[in-house]
Amino acid sequence: MGLFSKIENMKNVGLVTGASSGIGKELARIHAAKGRDLVLVARREEALNQLKVELESEHKIQVLVIAEDLMDGGAAQRIVAALQLNDIYVEYLFNNAGLGGYGKFVDRNLVDEQRMIQLNIVALVELTHLLLPSMVEKQRGYILNTASSAGFMPGPLQSVYFATKAFVVSFSQGIARELKGTGVRVSALCPGPVKTEFEKAAGFNESPLFDKAKDAYSTAKKGYDGMEKGKVIVFNELPLGFAINWILPLVPRKTVTWMIERLQTAK
């Protein structure tokens, strides 16, 4: 557990996982710009503290930093215990932290795959399950899960990553339906490639996949706006949404798999 300064009467609290960089950092900035308080979660405490200083001074909001490794079992429970201790009700949950992993499954380290599943799936499900009951009780809440366009297709050379995102898409759609009429809305942000630290962290080496990558702010903005409108699936680019909804289902799965492998192969 990281820095934990005294916080009082936080309002419209958004909890952002993976707030130290990329899409999560921009989601936090957008939330703060609306005058809403924040809980920032990631491993890099210093980066979170820098963001806290920026957002508190620019937007006169309160920000709590919780440095946690969501790949560690029990991290979600520790985060929620810290929130309860300070009487913080999370109204907006941004399950955004996630990691890819490049390479053939057979060559990749099993522990790395397990840790990816822990972060991309297990921690997301745990945080959702722990925070959802009070949202339902208060009949108000938003959950934005950062999935990916990868969630709609198989992904050779990132097979486990794509499968984790398919889980996030399916899970989000399922609970969105279950929660209809409760006042709690669930969305999945499904971007194509975005310029963040993701590419490097996933171990990509000059893949053409990121040649036309979008920026983190516009992606986060699309996600935030879609969430507020109650859209279940949110794409960051109109053509991407069109292609996934209307073209992808018409292309044989075998061809899609071949195309994704080519796209992910180094130049």
Ligand SMILES: NC(=O)c1ccc[n+]([C@@H]2O[C@H](COP(=O)([O-])OP(=O)(O)OC[C@H]3O[C@@H](n4cnc5c(N)ncnc54)[C@H](OP(=O)(O)O)[C@@H]3O)[C@@H](O)[C@H]2O)c1
């Ligand atoms: N970039 C893309 O092309 C792209 C496309 C579609 C979907 N996405 C999804 O977008 C989400 C955000 O990724 P990004 O592109 O913004 O990448 P990023 O810049 O690498 O950000 C990832 C964030 O997750 C946090 N994180 C990683 N491992 C963690 C752990 N074990 N515990 C807690 N936090 C952890 C990182 O913080 P620390 O390192 O400080 O822990 C960082 O804040 C991910 O779910 C990713 O799968 C990305």
